[in-house]
Every structure is written in C-alpha cells, then in structure tokens.
Amino acid sequence: MTRTNPVLADIAIHVDGDKRQLSVDTRTTLLDALRDQLGVTSPKKGCDHGQCGACTVLLDGRRVVSCLALAVANDGAEIVTAQGLADGDDLHPVQQAFLDRDGLQCGYCTPGQVCSAVGMLREVQEGWPSHVTGDLAAPVELTDEEIRERMSGNLCRCGAYANIVAAIREAAE
Amino acid sequence: MKPFEYVRADDATQAVAMVAERPNARFLGGGTNLVDHMKLGLVEPELLVDVTALPFNRVEPLPDGGVRIGAAVRNSDLAANPLVRQNYPVLAAALLSGASGQLRNLATTGGNLVQRTRCPYFQTLYTPCNKREPGSGCSAITGHNREHAILGASQACVATHPSDMAVALTALGATVRVLGPAGERVVPIGELNRLPGDEPHQDTTLNHGELITAVDLPALPLAKRSAYYKVRDRASYAFAQVSAAIAVDIHSGVVRDVRVALGGVAHKPWRAHRAEALLRGAPATEDVFRAAADAELAEAKPLSDNGFKVPMVRNTLVSVLRRLAREH
Ligand SMILES: Cc1cc2nc3c(=O)[nH]c(=O)nc-3n(C[C@H](O)[C@H](O)[C@H](O)COP(=O)(O)OP(=O)(O)OC[C@H]3O[C@@H](n4cnc5c(N)ncnc54)[C@H](O)[C@@H]3O)c2cc1C
Ligand code: SF4
Ligand code: FES
Ligand code: FES
Numbered sequence: 494m495t496r497t498n499p500v501l502a503d504i505a506i507h508v509d510g511d512k513r514q515l516s517v518d519t520r521t522t523l524l525d526a527l528r529d530q531l532g533v534t535s536p537k538k539g540c541d542h543g544q545c546g547a548c549t550v551l552l553d554g555r556r557v558v559s560c561l562a563l564a565v566a567n568d569g570a571e572i573v574t575a576q577g578l579a580d581g582d583d584l585h586p587v588q589q590a591f592l593d594r595d596g597l598q599c600g601y602c603t604p605g606q607v608c609s610a611v612g613m614l615r616e617v618q619e620g621w622p623s624h625v626t627g628d629l630a631a632p633v634e635l636t637d638e639e640i641r642e643r644m645s646g647n648l649c650r651c652g653a654y655a656n657i658v659a660a661i662r663e664a665a666e
Numbered sequence: 667m668k669p670f671e672y673v674r675a676d677d678a679t680q681a682v683a684m685v686a687e688r689p690n691a692r693f694l695g696g697g698t699n700l701v702d703h704m705k706l707g708l709v710e711p712e713l714l715v716d717v718t719a720l721p722f723n724r725v726e727p728l729p730d731g732g733v734r735i736g737a738a739v740r741n742s743d744l745a746a747n748p749l750v751r752q753n754y755p756v757l758a759a760a761l762l763s764g765a766s767g768q769l770r771n772l773a774t775t776g777g778n779l780v781q782r783t784r785c786p787y788f789q790t791l792y793t794p795c796n797k798r799e800p801g802s803g804c805s806a807i808t809g810h811n812r813e814h815a816i817l818g819a820s821q822a823c824v825a826t827h828p829s830d831m832a833v834a835l836t837a838l839g840a841t842v843r844v845l846g847p848a849g850e851r852v853v854p855i856g857e858l859n860r861l862p863g864d865e866p867h868q869d870t871t872l873n874h875g876e877l878i879t880a881v882d883l884p885a886l887p888l889a890k891r892s893a894y895y896k897v898r899d900r901a902s903y904a905f906a907q908v909s910a911a912i913a914v915d916i917h918s919g920v921v922r923d924v925r926v927a928l929g930g931v932a933h934k935p936w937r938a939h940r941a942e943a944l945l946r947g948a949p950a951t952e953d954v955f956r957a958a959a960d961a962e963l964a965e966a967k968p969l970s971d972n973g974f975k976v977p978m979v980r981n982t983l984v985s986v987l988r989r990l991a992r993e994h
Contacts, residue, residue, distance in 0.1 A: 499669045519672045519714075522701070542702050543769060555742075555771045561701045562772065565672045566694065566716050598959035621746040624902065626764040628787055629751040646766020 497525035504568040508533055509577025522545045524548045526564035527574065535576040536606040541650070549605035549612075550574050556612025558646075563575045575604030578611065587611050587664040596660035598651035610661045613643045617665075635665050668710040674719050679843055681715050686847045686875025693877060695777025696740070698769050703782070707791050718774060722879050725749060731885030737776035737878045742767070744775060756884060756892035756911045760834035763896045766903050768846065776878040777841070778831045778833055779858060782869060783825040783933075784905055786810065796822045797866040799962060800946075812971040815906065816963075816979075818932040823866030824969060826930055827859055828905050833929035835892055836937050837911035846876040855881075859934030866933070870929060888915035888923050893991065895986045897927070897978055906930035907980045912986050914994045915949045926960075926964050930980060939964045941983065950991045952984060959983040 494625045500519045502615060502641040505512060515530050524530045524541075527550070539547030541560045548560040551573040578585035590596070597603045617639075622629045631640065640658050649657065672694075675681035685691040694700060699771045703709045733749055744750060745761035765773065782966040787805035794803035806814055806824050814824040830971035832855070840855045859870055883889075892913035897903040909929035914917035915922045924945045926938035941958040943984075948954045959980040966976050 499671065500671050519670055520667045520704075543698055546766065546768060552771075557771050558698075558766075558767045558768045561698045561769075563672070563694075563701060563714075566674070566697065566718075568674075597773065609701070609768060614773075616742075616746075617768065619746065622758065622762060624759070627761075629755050629758050630748075634679065637878075642902050644766055646768045651942050654681065664741060 504565060504566075506564075506567060506569070507571045509572070509574055509579070519563065519565045521564045522560050523550070523552075523562040523564050523567055523572070524559040527559065527572070533574055533576060534568050535574045536608075537601055537604060539602070539605075543650075545602070545605075547602050547611055548603040549608045549647065551608055551612055554615065556611075566620045573608070575607045578607065587614070587661070590660040590664035591657070594660035594663055596653060596657045596658050598653050601649060602649045602651075603613065606644070606657055608646060609647045610664065614661075614665055616643070635662075637662065667704050667707075668712070671709050671713045672716065673713070675717045676682055676719060678717075678720050678722075680878060682718065682875055682877050684713065684715050688713055691715060691873060693776070695738070695774035696769075696772035697777075698765070698773050699777060699781040704734040705790060706788065710732055714814065717877065720775075720879075725935040728882065728885075733882045733883040735775050735883070737880055739775050740771055741765070741778060741964035742770040745770065752890070754834075754886075754889045754892065756837060756889060756894050756913055757831070757834040757883070759894035760830040760896075760909075760911060761958075763894060763906075763909075775831075775881055779792065779835075779878060779881075780827055780870060780872070781829055784828045785814065785825040786864060787791070788825065797825060797862075797869075799910065800865075800867045806812070806819065811969040813905070813930070814969055814972055815932045816966045816968045816972060816975045817928075817936055818861045818934070819967065820862045820866070822864055823862035825866065825934070827869075827934050828891055829935070830894070830896060830909060830929060832859070833909055833927050833935040834911040834920075835881060836888055837884075837892070837913060837925040837927035838883055838886060839925065840881050842878055842952060843880040843882065844872065844876050844980065845879050846873060849903065852880075853932065855935075856937055860913055862933045881968060883969055888925070889913045891915065891990055892925075893990055895982055895984055898983060908975055908982055910979070910982045910986050912983075913988065913992060914945075914990050916991055919950055921945045921954075923952050926962075931966075931975060931979060933949060938983075940964070943985075950987075950994075952988060955978065955984045955987040
C-alpha cells in the first residue's frame with residue numbers, strides 16, 4: 494500500500510548563520526527547502542540528480558550536493574550557502590578571486606563552484622588525497638591538475654573552467 | 667514521488683525490525699542513489715529508515731591486523747583514512763576514482779555496496795527491463811550496450827555493477843557483516859552481489875530488512891603494493907568502462923601471491939580467479955601477465971557495442987601488473 498497523504502515533519506536548520514524552523518514534506522530535498530521554503534536561492538538547480546554540482550552547499554562544513562539530500566534527514570544541520578560566505582560587504586577570498594579572475598560567464602554554476610572550492614580547500618588542508626595524487630601517503634600539493642580533479646563534480650556550461658582554476662589557485666595562495 | 671514516512675534510527679536492531687516488517691520500507695544511507703531513484707520513480711518506498719546516525723561510523727584496526735569499516739563511514743572519510751592509505755592503497759584509490767567530492771562526502775560504505783546499475787534502460791520507466799520489471803525483457807541486449815557486461819551475463823540481463831569501491835573490496839577478499847531479524851551473519855564480498863541468471867531483479871543475496879553494519883578487511887600484507895586503475899570516457903567524474911584492482915607480491919622475479927578483481931565487466935565485481943591461478947608461482951614477465959589476462963577473458967562474450975572491452979581489460983591488467991612489478 495502506498496500512502497497518498499503527504500507526511501510533514503518539523504525541522505530546524507541553521508542557514509548562513511540564522512536558525513530557521515520549518516515544516517517540510519518528507520519528500521523535500523534540502524535544495525528545494527532552501528530555495529522554495531526559505532528563499533535562499535544561491536544554491537542552483539541544474540540537473541536535480543547529483544550530476545552537475547550547481548546545488549553545492551557546505552553541510553556541517555563539508556561540500557555536498559543538496560539535491561540528493563533530504564531536508565528531513567538534515568534536522569539540526571549547519572548549512573552555509575554561497576550567500577552566507579561573505580562577511581558583510583567583505584567577500585570570501587574564493588568569491589573575490591572568482592571576480593578578480595573572471596571565473597564566470599553566465600554565473601549559474603558559480604555559487605556551487607564557490608561552495609565546492611571552499612569545501613575542497615578545507616579537504617586539502619586536512620591532507621585528503623585525490624585521484625591524481627601520486628603518493629597517497631604523502632602530503633598534498635595543490636597543482637592545477639589537483640584543482641581540476643577535485644572540482645570535477647562542478648560542471649560549467651559556459652566553459653569558464655580555465656579561469657575557475659586560476660581563481661581557485663589564487664584563493665589558495 | 668510518493669509520500670513516505672521518515673525515521674532516523676538510533677538502534678540497529680530496531681532499524682532492522684522496522685524495515686523487515688514492511689516490504690516497501692528501505693534503509694537510507696547518503697541517499698545519493700536511493701533519492702535519485704525515488705525521483706526517477708524507480709522505487710516508491712513508504713518508509714525510509716535513515717541508518718547514518720547508527721554507531722557504525724568508525725574505521726578501526728582489528729586484533730588480527732585487519733580493519734573494520736563501519737557501514738555509515740562516508741566514502742570520503744574512508745579514502746582519507748591513514749590506515750587505509752597505508753595498508754590498502756587500492757581501496758583509497760578506488761574510492762577516489764568514484765563520483766565527485768560532493769557525492770563522496772554523502773555516500774556511505776553500506777549504500778555504495780548496494781547501489782544499483784547505471785544501465786540507461788533500467789533508469790527510465792519507459793523501456794523494457796527485466797531488472798526493473800521482471801519478465802518485461804532486456805532492452806540492452808539488442809539495443810545500446812556499450813557500457814554493459816562481457817563476463818557472467820545472462821539472456822535476461824547484461825548490466826554491470828557500477829561501484830569502484832566494491833572492486834577493490836573484492837580484490838582484498840573483504841567480508842560484509844550483516845544484521846537481520848534473526849541475528850548477525852557474515853557474507854564474503856564475492857557472495858554479496860550476484861550474477862543475473864534468471865533473476866536480474868535480485869542484485870544481492872541480502873534478504874529484505876538485512877542491514878550491512880560493517881565491512882572487514884583481512885590482514886593482507888601484499889595489499890601495501892596494490893593499485894586501482896579505471897578506464898573511462900572522461901578523465902574524471904565518470905563510471906568505469908573497465909577497471910582493475912590488483913595487489914601483488916613479487917619476490918626474486920616470481921609472483922608469490924596476487925589478487926585481481928575487475929570492474930565494469932559483469933553484474934558483480936569480478937574476482938579474476940583464473941588470472942590469479944596462472945600468475946601465482948609464475949615469473950613476473952609481460953608474457954605471463956598477458957597469458958593470465960587471456961585466461962580470464964577466455965569466456966568473455968562481448969555484445970554488439972562493447973567488443974572493445976576485451977582488449978581494454980587485457981591491456982589494463984598487463985599495464986597495472988607491469989607497473990606494480992617495477993615498483994618491487
Ligand atoms: C553523478 C553520480 C556519479 C557517480 N559516479 C560514481 C562512480 O564513478 N563510481 C562509483 O562507484 N559510484 C559512483 N556513483 C554512485 C555512488 O557511489 C553511490 O550513489 C553511493 O555510493 C551510494 O551510497 P549512499 O550511502 O548514498 O546510498 P543510498 O542512496 O542511501 O542507498 C543505496 C541503496 O543501499 C541501501 N542501503 C543503504 N545503506 C545500507 C546498509 N547499511 N545496509 C543495507 N542496505 C543499505 C539503500 O536502501 C539503497 O537501496 C555516482 C553517483 C552519482 C549521483
Ligand atoms: S541489461 Fe539488465 S538492467 Fe539493463 S535493460 Fe537489460 S535487464 Fe534491464
Ligand atoms: S542540481 Fe544538484 S548536482 Fe545538479
Ligand atoms: S558560468 Fe555559466 S554555467 Fe558556469
């Protein structure tokens with residue numbers, strides 16, 4: 494027997510520093526809850542199937558795709574979107590580098606790229622290897638090849654990749 | 667998507683009971699496969715039991731020198747784990763070759779093992795597929811089958827298993843710890859996934875309601891010299907056309923012991939027993955590597971679009987073995 498009535502759940506999540514309480518249909522993804530229920534529209538819906546990275550947010554400090562995460566499963570979570578990265582009028586260094594290096598064209602993929610880059614740089618700081626790291630036991634050096642591999646989950650239909658790599662390299666320095 | 671109830675489990679026995687008693691209930695890991703399938707309409711669970719908060723989130727050394735990996739450990743944490751990187755590089759490399767950073771931060775060890783095929787006919791509701799709808803036929807056998815199996819397939823299904831991690835675990839001879847309504851059991855990794863036969867809708871040998879709680883890696887010194895090589899259409903962020911997980915111990919030019927598993931070639935990660943048998947005790951030369959690959963591929967049955975996989979497997983096996991032999 495399948496149910497027909499929606500199942501609702503009350504959850505509380507911290508979004509870009511604010512505690513938000515909301516009632517969600519269990520079917521709601523984190524992405525839809527942010528965009529449609531909370532009006533936080535910086536995470537974008539590209540594919541809705543985990544394939545493009547446009548919906549990337551930081552969930553408890555880690556980058557994830559928000560289109561395959563259920564809102565109800567993230568009760569109590571701390572979420573930072575591209576919107577919440579800046580400190581007042583001071584942009585986050587990764588955001589500033591995207592501007593300085595023209596790391597965008599239409600800008601649709603950009604909030605996801607920026608959140609992904611912030612999460613990725615933390616992973617590098619933690620010493621996490623990647624698919625292109627030669628010696629898995631050695632410290633990681635953030636070459637352009639490493640940046641490309643680690644950012645491969647973020648697609649850009651405008652093909653701004655060259656400048657995205659340059660921006661991330663600059664932000665990492 | 668059909669409405670469903672959601673429960674965050676804090677007790678494994680209760681989680682198992684909740685799912686076991688309702689045929690249409692499912693465990694939820696990171697959701698990167700299940701939520702996708704729910705959006706596509708492939709599955710319509712009435713209850714999701716979230717198992718990510720269960721106390722299975724650690725990677726711990728075992729007294730016998732092996733390692734226990736909790737089922738809720740995220741793929742990214744497992745790949746970054748120092749013990750895994752040191753002692754089982756093939757596993758770290760396989761994980762790092764899969765999906766993307768954002769997905770690996772969500773995906774769990776348990777969910778990764780139970781993920782379903784990427785066969786395009788399975789992933790849409792509009793084409794016949796014996797795996798999705800038993801008895802409806804297989805669209806891939808006569809259709810697009812470039813990504814499909816060359817070993818162990820059946821007339822009913824030619825799909826491949828998509829996991830990279832599982833190929834490494836197969837080479838390592840891992841064991842899967844499972845909790846069911848009747849208690850715990852241990853499943854050798856080679857018996858977790860099945861060949862399609864007449865029942866391609868059954869991906870695994872798990873019964874409904876059985877929860878993977880951990881994966882145990884045996885103490886395996888030769889795994890320190892191990893590698894994962896993945897051949898795919900793009901340099902990154904693509905599923906394997908073919909992959910190989912290999913660990914080898916070579917002494918004085920002779921193969922003392924070896925483990926080989928293949929990905930992208932069958933309905934389950936393929937342990938290459940024939941290649942292993944030929945390699946063990948033989949000189950570590952290119953001719954021997956080639957003969958071992960040919961022995962494994964003797965019964966390969968390529969489909970209309972995937973004949974390239976036969977030489978691709980052969981070349982992959984030879985080149986990875988050659989590289990590991992050089993490092994000795
Ligand atoms: C765009 C994209 C690209 C990808 N590329 C790759 C790739 O290159 N290589 C690769 O290997 N994978 C790839 N993946 C697949 C990814 O690795 C899997 O989706 C992931 O590992 C599944 O884990 P999960 O925890 O999210 O599982 P879920 O989606 O939560 O669950 C998957 C299945 O496992 C069951 N389950 C979950 N936990 C347990 C448990 N403890 N015991 C028993 N059953 C359980 C669920 O009921 C469900 O049936 C890709 C996925 C996407 C979306
Ligand atoms: S190969 Fe298997 S999964 Fe693909 S269409 Fe045929 S039966 Fe379905
Ligand atoms: S919208 Fe989430 S990955 Fe594309
Ligand atoms: S800038 Fe247009 S999609 Fe990336």
